Amino acid sequence: MSGEGEAPRVVTAGARDDLAILNLYRDVFAEERWFITTGPEFCLDLLQMQARIDAHRACSSSGVWVARGARGAVRGVLFATGGRLQRMRHTSKVEIMVARASRGCGVGRALLSHCVAWAEGSPVVEKLGLAVFADNEAAIGLYQRCGFVEEGRRVREYRMEDGSYRDDVLMYRATI
Numbered sequence: 001m002s003g004e005g006e007a008p009r010v011v012t013a014g015a016r017d018d019l020a021i022l023n024l025y026r027d028v029f030a031e032e033r034w035f036i037t038t039g040p041e042f043c044l045d046l047l048q049m050q051a052r053i054d055a056h057r058a059c060s061s062s063g064v065w066v067a068r069g070a071r072g073a074v075r076g077v078l079f080a081t082g083g084r085l086q087r088m089r090h091t092s093k094v095e096i097m098v099a100r101a102s103r104g105c106g107v108g109r110a111l112l113s114h115c116v117a118w119a120e121g122s123p124v125v126e127k128l129g130l131a132v133f134a135d136n137e138a139a140i141g142l143y144q145r146c147g148f149v150e151e152g153r154r155v156r157e158y159r160m161e162d163g164s165y166r167d168d169v170l171m172y173r174a175t176i
Contacts, residue, residue, distance in 0.1 A: 008067035010114040020074035075102040078111040090126040119175040134167035
């Protein structure tokens with residue numbers, strides 16, 4: 001992990017993590033490669049990020065965790081967003097971000113494994129779901145190693161600035 005050498009430590013995001021999470025989002029979106037949101041489109045401010053994190057902590061089918069490196073820096077974040085409607089209450093959608101310098105170092109796996117364990121112990125969550133660009137082979141491999149399977153594909157879902165298209169792969173993992 002960027003020279004830190006130790007496995008990341010995953011903990012529930014706290015108030016002191018709000019700015020680090022916001023900056024991680026800004027950095028990853030600025031890459032304009034892994035998410036549908038581009039850098040200029042991302043417009044959450046610190047108060048909005050704090051509200052988002054607080055809402056996740058208050059919902060039994062949601063959670064937010066950070067992966068810390070040996071020196072305590074936030075290297076990645078995972079939001080699990082529970083269904084708000086009664087008929088979707090058993091599901092939680094996963095969004096994961098890892099700092100560029102920490103990719104391939106076990107941060108994503110640590111976050112995802114923690115989320116899966118949380119969901120398996122939850123009396124509410126029965127299914128984790130996520131969406132990933134079809135060409136993000138590293139992420140798809142990680143998701144598969146953590147028990148996720150493809151449940152569908154949205155072909156040509158996103159039109160990129162250069163006119164090319166990218167498919168969206170929908171994946172899930174049952175937790176019961």
